[in-house]
Amino acid sequence: MKKMRTKKKVMTVSLKTSDRKKRNNRISYALVFLVLGFILSFSYRTLGPGSETQQLRSQIDSKEEGFREELIEQKERNKQLTDEISSKQKTIAEVEQTLSDTEENHDLLVKEAKSLRLLLGVVPASGQGVRVELADGDYDPAEQNPNEYIVHESQVLLVVNELKIAGAQALSINGQRLNANSSIKCTGPVITIDGQTYPAPFVVEAIGDSNALNSSLMLKGGVMDSLLSDNIEMKIEKRKEILMPALRDDIQG
Amino acid sequence: MWLPILGLILGVSLGFLSDIQIPQEYGNYLSIAVLAALDTLLGGIRAHLQRVYDDQVFITGFFFNILLAAGLAFLGVHLGVDLYLAAIFAFGVRLFQNLAVIRRVLLTKWSEYRKVSTTNTSK
Numbered sequence: 001m002k003k004m005r006t007k008k009k010v011m012t013v014s015l016k017t018s019d020r021k022k023r024n025n026r027i028s029y030a031l032v033f034l035v036l037g038f039i040l041s042f043s044y045r046t047l048g049p050g051s052e053t054q055q056l057r058s059q060i061d062s063k064e065e066g067f068r069e070e071l072i073e074q075k076e077r078n079k080q081l082t083d084e085i086s087s088k089q090k091t092i093a094e095v096e097q098t099l100s101d102t103e104e105n106h107d108l109l110v111k112e113a114k115s116l117r118l119l120l121g122v123v124p125a126s127g128q129g130v131r132v133e134l135a136d137g138d139y140d141p142a143e144q145n146p147n148e149y150i151v152h153e154s155q156v157l158l159v160v161n162e163l164k165i166a167g168a169q170a171l172s173i174n175g176q177r178l179n180a181n182s183s184i185k186c187t188g189p190v191i192t193i194d195g196q197t198y199p200a201p202f203v204v205e206a207i208g209d210s211n212a213l214n215s216s217l218m219l220k221g222g223v224m225d226s227l228l229s230d231n232i233e234m235k236i237e238k239r240k241e242i243l244m245p246a247l248r249d250d251i252q253g
Numbered sequence: 254m255w256l257p258i259l260g261l262i263l264g265v266s267l268g269f270l271s272d273i274q275i276p277q278e279y280g281n282y283l284s285i286a287v288l289a290a291l292d293t294l295l296g297g298i299r300a301h302l303q304r305v306y307d308d309q310v311f312i313t314g315f316f317f318n319i320l321l322a323a324g325l326a327f328l329g330v331h332l333g334v335d336l337y338l339a340a341i342f343a344f345g346v347r348l349f350q351n352l353a354v355i356r357r358v359l360l361t362k363w364s365e366y367r368k369v370s371t372t373n374t375s376k
Contacts, residue, residue, distance in 0.1 A: 025308050026256045026257065027256065028308065028312045029256065029260070029312075030259065031312075032260070032311075032312060032316075033257045033258070033260040033261040033264060034263055034264035034267075035264060035290070035316070035319070037262070037264025038264035038267050039268070039283070039286055039287055039290050039319070040265070040287060040290075041264065041265040041266075041267075041268025041269045042268035042273070042283070043284060043287050045269055046274075046275060046280065047283065047284065052274075053280060
């Protein structure tokens with residue numbers, strides 16, 4: 001009997017401990033599931049769809065997309081601008097080409113104008129040239145006709161024309177500038193150039209290539225020979241620098 | 254039976270309703286903790302089905318795994334080693350192994366049950 005009772009007591013004690021153990025287990029399980037639920041829901045809330053992180057990410061994505069589109073747009077614009085630049089540069093090159101052409105033309109025109117102006121005699125001229133002095137021959141008592149040894153206007157004209165043909169840019173006689181319309185007239189012992197009278201000796205100055213001018217005058221059978229045969233004293237000098245005044249206004253009209 | 258379910262409900266509601274914000278860069282630890290928790294849970298179920306289940310091992314393993322995984326990942330970030338990748342890999346592999354074992358055990362149990370039921374009916 002006693003043995004039985006003790007056995008029963010032992011049984012109840014073991015039951016009690018198993019009960020407590022079970023309850024402890026349940027509490028621990030509850031804790032485990034609580035933590036599990038918390039972690040799952042929390043991570044869903046923080047990392048899942050519709051969460052702040054996701055929203056941020058989608059925002060960043062859309063921003064990136066926008067930037068990318070902007071970049072593409074900018075690149076296209078760049079390309080467009082580059083094309084525009086190249087076409088503009090082409091135009092510039094063309095314009096420059098025409099400009100340089102016109103400048104060349106302009107240069108030529110300026111040169112031409114300069115030489116024309118020199119020929120017209122409206123500007124003072126300077127440069128290399130020749131100086132031709134024509135003087136009357138020595139008085140020869142044996143000669144009755146003084147025409148045989150004085151300088152005639154035709155001879156001056158000959159010299160002047162020869163110089164012009166040889167490329168003289170500017171001419172003057174005794175300091176009187178000649179232009180294209182100048183006239184040389186014979187008035188007895190003197191000659192009249194554009195209304196101004198000059199006595200002998202006549203000094204014809206020409207600006208131009210001095211060698212060419214000189215050799216044109218010195219041609220065999222040319223001006224020099226014919227003048228010398230007319231008993232005229234003729235001196236030709238090459239000058240490095242000849243200064244010539246402009247045509248005087250009072251004569252020009 | 255109702256106590257663990259109550260705990261689960263309480264945990265879920267706590268997780269949804271709590272106003273705790275964690276910085277972006279700690280998201281990795283959270284995901285590792287989730288993985289560890291799921292792994293331990295599945296491990297517990299497998300152990301139960303294989304009749305080698307132990308309360309102490311399960312409960313300590315649950316909390317310890319979570320803390321260890323998150324802590325290791327944290328350490329890895331601070332050491333410049335991507336340890337959270339290792340944790341994800343290890344837990345993922347174990348998770349699928351556990352799932353496979355559970356599936357197999359359940360399959361054998363089911364076929365046994367069917368055999369028993371067919372013998373019963375044939376009798």
